[in-house]
Amino acid sequence: MSTATFRIWRGEKGAGKFQxxxxxxxxxxxxxxxxxxxxxxxANNLAVRWNCKAGxxxxxxxxxxxxxxxxxxxxxxxxxxxxxxxIEPMKAxxxxxxxxxDVSWNYSVKKNIAKFTPRPxxxxxxxxxxxxxxxxxxxxxxxxxxxxxxxxVCHVLREHHMHEQFVGPRFLxxxxxxxxxxxxxxxxxxxxxxxxxxxxxxxTKCCTxxxxxxxxxxxNAIIPLKERVVDRFFDPLTKLFRxxxxxxx
Amino acid sequence: MAEHVTHEHDxxxxxxxxxxxxxxxxxxxxxxxxxxxxxxxLGKAHTVMAEGGIAAALANVDDRDSWRVHFADTMRGGxxxxxxxxxxxxxxxxxxxxxxxxxWGAVFDRTADGRILQRNFGGHRYPRLAHVGDRTGLEMIRTxxxxxxxxxxxxxxxxxVVALLKDGGRIAGAFGYDRERxxxxxxxxxxxILATGGIGRAYKIxxxxxxxxxxxxxxAYHAGASLMDMEFVQFHPTGMIWPPSVRGILVxxxxxxxxxVLRNKDGRRFMFxxxxxxxxxxxxxxxxxxxxxxxxxxxxxxxxxxxxxxxVARCIRREVREGRGSPHxxxxxxxxxxxxxxxxxxxxxxxxxxxxxxQFKQLADIDxxxxxxxxxxxxxxxxxxxRVDPDSQMSDVPGLFAAGECGAGLHxxxxxxxxxxxxxxxxxxxxxxxxxxxxxxxxLGVIHSDExxxxxxxxxxPFERDGAEGxxxxxxxxxxxxxxxxxxxxxxxxxxxxxERIQEFKLRASRAGVSGHxxxxxxxxxxxxxxxxxxxxxxxxxxxxxxxxxxxxxxxDDFPAKDDKFGSCNIVIRKGPGGEMQIxxxxxxxxxxxxxxxxxxMK
Ligand SMILES: Cc1cc2nc3c(=O)[nH]c(=O)nc-3n(C[C@H](O)[C@H](O)[C@H](O)COP(=O)(O)OP(=O)(O)OC[C@H]3O[C@@H](n4cnc5c(N)ncnc54)[C@H](O)[C@@H]3O)c2cc1C
Ligand code: SF4
Ligand code: SF4
Ligand code: FES
Numbered sequence: 001m002s003t004a005t006f007r008i009w010r011g012e013k014g015a016g017k018f019q020x021x022x023x024x025x026x027x028x029x030x031x032x033x034x035x036x037x038x039x040x041x042x043a044n045n046l047a048v049r050w051n052c053k054a055g056x057x058x059x060x061x062x063x064x065x066x067x068x069x070x071x072x073x074x075x076x077x078x079x080x081x082x083x084x085x086x087i088e089p090m091k092a093x094x095x096x097x098x099x100x101x102d103v104s105w106n107y108s109v110k111k112n113i114a115k116f117t118p119r120p121x122x123x124x125x126x127x128x129x130x131x132x133x134x135x136x137x138x139x140x141x142x143x144x145x146x147x148x149x150x151x152x153v154c155h156v157l158r159e160h161h162m163h164e165q166f167v168g169p170r171f172l173x174x175x176x177x178x179x180x181x182x183x184x185x186x187x188x189x190x191x192x193x194x195x196x197x198x199x200x201x202x203x204t205k206c207c208t209x210x211x212x213x214x215x216x217x218x219x220n221a222i223i224p225l226k227e228r229v230v231d232r233f234f235d236p237l238t239k240l241f242r243x244x245x246x247x248x249x
Numbered sequence: 250m251a252e253h254v255t256h257e258h259d260x261x262x263x264x265x266x267x268x269x270x271x272x273x274x275x276x277x278x279x280x281x282x283x284x285x286x287x288x289x290x291l292g293k294a295h296t297v298m299a300e301g302g303i304a305a306a307l308a309n310v311d312d313r314d315s316w317r318v319h320f321a322d323t324m325r326g327g328x329x330x331x332x333x334x335x336x337x338x339x340x341x342x343x344x345x346x347x348x349x350x351x352x353w354g355a356v357f358d359r360t361a362d363g364r365i366l367q368r369n370f371g372g373h374r375y376p377r378l379a380h381v382g383d384r385t386g387l388e389m390i391r392t393x394x395x396x397x398x399x400x401x402x403x404x405x406x407x408x409x410v411v412a413l414l415k416d417g418g419r420i421a422g423a424f425g426y427d428r429e430r431x432x433x434x435x436x437x438x439x440x441x442i443l444a445t446g447g448i449g450r451a452y453k454i455x456x457x458x459x460x461x462x463x464x465x466x467x468x469a470y471h472a473g474a475s476l477m478d479m480e481f482v483q484f485h486p487t488g489m490i491w492p493p494s495v496r497g498i499l500v501x502x503x504x505x506x507x508x509x510v511l512r513n514k515d516g517r518r519f520m521f522x523x524x525x526x527x528x529x530x531x532x533x534x535x536x537x538x539x540x541x542x543x544x545x546x547x548x549x550x551x552x553x554x555x556x557x558x559x560x561v562a563r564c565i566r567r568e569v570r571e572g573r574g575s576p577h578x579x580x581x582x583x584x585x586x587x588x589x590x591x592x593x594x595x596x597x598x599x600x601x602x603x604x605x606x607x608q609f610k611q612l613a614d615i616d617x618x619x620x621x622x623x624x625x626x627x628x629x630x631x632x633x634x635x636r637v638d639p640d641s642q643m644s645d646v647p648g649l650f651a652a653g654e655c656g657a658g659l660h661x662x663x664x665x666x667x668x669x670x671x672x673x674x675x676x677x678x679x680x681x682x683x684x685x686x687x688x689x690x691x692x693l694g695v696i697h698s699d700e701x702x703x704x705x706x707x708x709x710x711p712f713e714r715d716g717a718e719g720x721x722x723x724x725x726x727x728x729x730x731x732x733x734x735x736x737x738x739x740x741x742x743x744x745x746x747x748x749e750r751i752q753e754f755k756l757r758a759s760r761a762g763v764s765g766h767x768x769x770x771x772x773x774x775x776x777x778x779x780x781x782x783x784x785x786x787x788x789x790x791x792x793x794x795x796x797x798x799x800x801x802x803x804x805x806d807d808f809p810a811k812d813d814k815f816g817s818c819n820i821v822i823r824k825g826p827g828g829e830m831q832i833x834x835x836x837x838x839x840x841x842x843x844x845x846x847x848x849x850x851m852k
Contacts, residue, residue: 012768028492028613040721044772045765049290051458054498054608056387057293073611096429097769104406107291107398115399116354127348129363130356138356139381142388146292181356 004076006034007084008046014095020084025076031087032060032071035099047098055212058147062099063088068149068210090152103148109167112195113175117186134182141177141221143213144170150207150217156200166197169207169217176221179228193229198222253424253433253701258284258403259688260681261423261436263410263465264444266294267386267673268653268680270393271346272442273402275681281688283402284436286425288409288460292394295446295458295654296673299386300501300604302368302378303350303674304667305343309360310367311375311547316340318374320844321851323668325527326372326557327632327661328801328811330478330819333840334639335659339668339675346674347379355392357381369506369543371555372665374531374851376545383501383604389670408434410464411777412704413441413472413649414696420472420648421694424704428774431767433705437696439688442642442680443469443635443651448482448785450724450778452628453732456488456499462778463785465655469635470784470824474644477819477835478657479633479785480792481802483664484737486561488627491577495612497627500582500605502666504622505554507601508543509584510536511565512621513573519580520553523564528556530852540590559663559802562626566737569625579625585618594618626737630669632660632802633792636821641683642676648687648694652680662801711776714762720776723757727782730754735790740806747790755783787830792820795832 004025007018021038032050039046051057053072060071065079065086079085093101122128150169156162167175175192178184192198201222208217215221260276262269265287277283287294308314320340324331351357351365357379358366367376381388398404410425414435422437445465449457470476487500505511513519524532532553533539539552554561565580575581584602588594595618599606602617609615609622635644635651639658642650653673660668711720734747758779763772798812799805818834825831840848 026493029494030612033494039771040719040725044719044721044763044775045770047769047771051289051293051295051460052298053458053495054298055611056384056604057289057297057458059289059293075611100769102429103290107404107406110395111398115395118352118354121352125348126352127364128351130359131363132359135356135359142356142381142391143384144391145297145387146391178354181354184354 004034004081005084006038007086008035008038008098009088010046010098012095012097018086025081027077029076030072031064031074031076031085034076035071035087047096047100049100056145058145061090061147061149061152063090068152070147070149070212073212090148092152092154092158093148105163106146106148106151106170109171110174113167113171113178114186114188114191116178116181116184118183119185128183130182138177138181140215141173143215144173145213146170147212149210149212153206153210155204155206162197162200166200169201169222171196172198172201172225173215173217173221176225179225189228189232192225193233198226198229253435253705255435255437256284256403257437257693258282259438260440260442260684261286261438262442262444263423264294264446264653264655265291265404266296266444266446266653267389267393267670268677269294269442269444270390270397271674271677272444272652272681272684274393274397274400275678276685277397277400277402279682279685281685284405284438285397285402286405286408286410286436288407290406291404292390294390295460296386296390296670298499299389299670300383300499301370301503301506302380302385302667303343303347303389303670304370304373304377304665305347305379305671306340306377307344307347307365307367307379309364310545314375314377317847318851319343319377321848322373323659323665324661324848326663326665328663329661329816330800330837331661332639332658333844335676337844338639338679339659339672342675343671346671346678350389350392350674353392353396355388357388368503369551369555370666371502371505371561372557373667378667380503382600383503383602385670409774409777410468411708412700413468414700415472415646416694416697418647419694420646421696424701426708428769431770431773435696435701437693439691439693440648440650440684442684443649443655444653444677445655447631447654448789449628449631451728451731451782451786451789452736453728454488454497455628456485456497457628462782464778464781465651466634466788467781467784469644469649469651470788470822472646472649473824474646474649475636476657476788476822477633477636478661478792479631479788479822480796480820481632481662482628482789483558483630483632483802484562484626485629486558486565486626487582487624489613489622490579490625491623492613498608498612499627499629500622500624501602504582504584504602504605506543507584507598508540508587509554509582510552510586511554511561512581512583513568514575515573519568519573520556520561520564524553524556525560532556557663557665559804562737563804565626575623577623579623581621582624583621585620630654630664632662632664633657640679642680643683643687648691650680650684652676662803708777711761711763711773714760716760716762718757718761719772720758720761720763720779721772723754723761724775724779724782727754727786731786735786735793738804738806739793741794744790744794748787751783751787751790758783788822791830791832792822795820795834
């Protein structure tokens with residue numbers, strides 16, 4: 001056992017300050033353990049979200065030493081403990097208290113994305129057939145735990161606050177899971193261009209770098225979707241085909 | 250009385266896990282107005298953590314499977330204390346519920362011919378668990394969540410219910426607060442569905458999150474509903490044990506389903522040393538046969554690692570007690586060994602058990618494709634809960650329904666892995682359907698302002714105290730005590746001691762104060778939840794004292810054998826007129842001959 005210092009953002013609605021807490025740390029601990037220990041022993045009212053403590057629920061997102069991370073999956077032995085470990089709330093969303101932010105915008109965005117619309121079942125018992133390799137592609141996106149760290153780091157949201165015009169990487173992944181699901185029949189391509197604002201993404205790949213589920217957000221989800229948009233709206237030949245009813249879908 | 254906001258709905262669903270979301274979908278589809286409340290954000294409930302799969306006799310992998318086999322497996326696993334009617338409905342309706350998930354967008358792993366793939370799990374005769382790698386719960390909750398948001402229901406995220414309100418005998422609504430502002434809310438509703446999950450936070454070592462403080466169990470109890478089977482707490486045999494900070498985190502049974510084996514420090518497969526008579530016919534005699542079973546050989550019988558959880562947990566405890574444990578007080582779970590059997594084993598393991606691979610790599614610096622894991626029992630699930638009508642899921646209190654982990658009946662003395670996720674779907678759906686029906690036939694009950702005022706006063710009490718001790722200290726002491734005195738192996742002397750300690754903790758809890766304001770204040774929330782934890786701890790202890798035998802998850806050192814007298818009754822708990830906890834034994838209704846026959850045939 002040794003002690004380490006945690007510099008935690010305390011306050012409400014954006015107003016607040018860093019406060020230092022020293023606590024005992026032992027081998028194997030993660031940042032969330034330290035936060036819990038501080039909460040139990042020194043600051044009962046320290047606001048923090050968590051549920052699974054195993055990287056499965058996406059509740060405990062925060063910025064640790066400036067990096068967007070899950071607190072429950074960040075081992076203390078991966079951080080330099082000679083200096084204080086800073087823990088701050090995510091920046092792309094309105095602040096509530098201490099480490100908690102108001103992420104409700106994400107939930108309202110999802111409501112506006114056309115829901116799963118399967119083709120009629122393939123078999124009389126109401127089931128479908130799908131090859132595992134088709135499932136694989138969609139399953140990569142469905143691993144998303146909705147931690148919103150990718151939203152937090154995307155400059156379109158974080159710096160330019162374009163929450164009205166851009167759904168953010170999380171929901172491009174969501175749209176990709178639906179668009180690339182071989183059973184789905186809805187068409188989200190026009191919405192991707194308009195309401196979802198896919199054009200605002202300039203492929204910086206910051207989202208991919210922070211995704212704790214290692215989803216290749218940019219290469220596997222966003223770029224293929226951008227291609228669909230381009231094919232549909234900007235490729236004159238495809239446009240022509242569509243006019244004559246030989247649509248690209 | 251301070252201010253509160255009032256909401257009105259036909260059906261109020263408390264809980265947004267699998268059971269709550271499925272219930273809400275059904276009620277909304279029936280055309281009534283629905284509200285869903287949850288302590289956490291949408292999609293973060295416990296269901297998200299489920300790993301292994303959903304049990305349903307789809308018979309996609311082995312066509313010998315049918316609802317009859319699933320029914321018999323469930324009853325055997327529950328040592329025949331289950332509600333046979335629930336076990337029957339569950340086995341019959343689970344396949345359609347799984348297919349429905351697919352129709353709503355779930356993408357399960359596939360068989361070679363493109364159907365839903367199923368895997369082996371403890372206590373299930375055939376490969377039966379529909380799954381997505383080892384993140385099935387995520388797939389399930391996300392599918393339900395994404396389905397529900399288009400059904401026009403009102404969702405109240407990060408709201409906590411602290412009391413149910415009644416009008417005479419029937420339910421009238423619920424009272425709670427929102428985390429963000431700490432404001433109070435009154436939810437009037439014609440019918441209320443409890444889908445609040447479990448009680449695992451009553452124990453120190455648990456796979457359960459902060460939410461699992463037995464709120465629904467306690468709410469129902471105080472509202473006058475009966476609870477049953479509270480002595481049956483499932484200790485999952487394989488939780489992480491090292492490093493200390495991850496102690497309790499689950500290691501899915503899927504590891505054993507994929508060929509993982511348990512060994513003691515001498516390298517012995519100790520599970521072969523003690524095979525219960527009821528399972529002798531279905532269990533392999535040799536390591537070779539067990540391996541063939543996990544690889545889909547239909548003529549092989551399952552390895553003893555896949556015996557029921559209660560038994561595996563006790564065998565592990567025995568190895569550790571008798572000095573044959575691993576360095577940190579557990580045993581070894583080895584999946585890496587399959588590299589001797591199949592090519593590309595490491596890739597195979599990563600594909601089949603990706604989040605286990607991840608979890609050990611990141612949290613314990615262990616590569617499970619190379620090394621064995623160290624595991625030990627962890628508090629996982631409560632079979633006991635609100636006693637309900639098997640068909641409608643309505644409790645003794647008219648208009649109050651319960652589904653999912655907070656309900657009781659399906660699992661009896663021990664739950665089979667995978668039978669929870671299917672339970673959520675089958676009985677969540679039924680609760681939604683019947684609650685909607687109840688709401689259509691009844692009007693809103695009257696709210697009694699004195700009840701509301703009392704609930705509010707009770708909720709605010711922690712702020713009035715200047716107690717030196719905070720709620721966390723009491724919670725931790727309670728968890729230590731339950732772990733020690735009412736754990737995997739129990740005896741009368743210790744449990745009587747536990748009851749005394751619970752009284753002490755009640756006193757300490759009633760003095761524990763909190764500082765700060767009502768806005769997002771976890772100290773305050775913990776103080777409120779602590780009351781529920783104390784209530785459920787007392788229920789578990791009293792029920793466990795009453796059952797003077799060993800059966801399923803309940804093991805008594807002082808009564809180590811099964812006793813037929815207890816084989817035909819459930820222990821039922823109710824709040825007495827003077828506020829005392831009443832315990833009684835209630836006979837299980839006679840099983841119809843057709844069902845008895847099925848059990849005979851499958852012996
Ligand atoms: C790690 C792990 C792995 C598992 N793996 C499997 C598996 O592979 N297969 C299987 O079948 N089962 C598995 N289980 C068990 C299964 O996941 C749970 O039993 C099941 O998900 C419980 O679902 P539920 O809908 O009843 O409750 P939960 O999903 O826990 O939802 C409870 C809801 O109630 C809300 N709530 C609680 N109290 C209140 C209150 N006072 N006010 C308002 N809201 C409240 C919570 O916020 C939450 O939304 C696993 C469990 C764990 C912990
Ligand atoms: S790649 Fe696009 S979505 Fe991702 S962070 Fe960069 S701009 Fe945002
Ligand atoms: S895509 Fe990755 S980073 Fe973004 S919300 Fe999902 S899991 Fe989190
Ligand atoms: S607590 Fe669930 S991801 Fe960290």
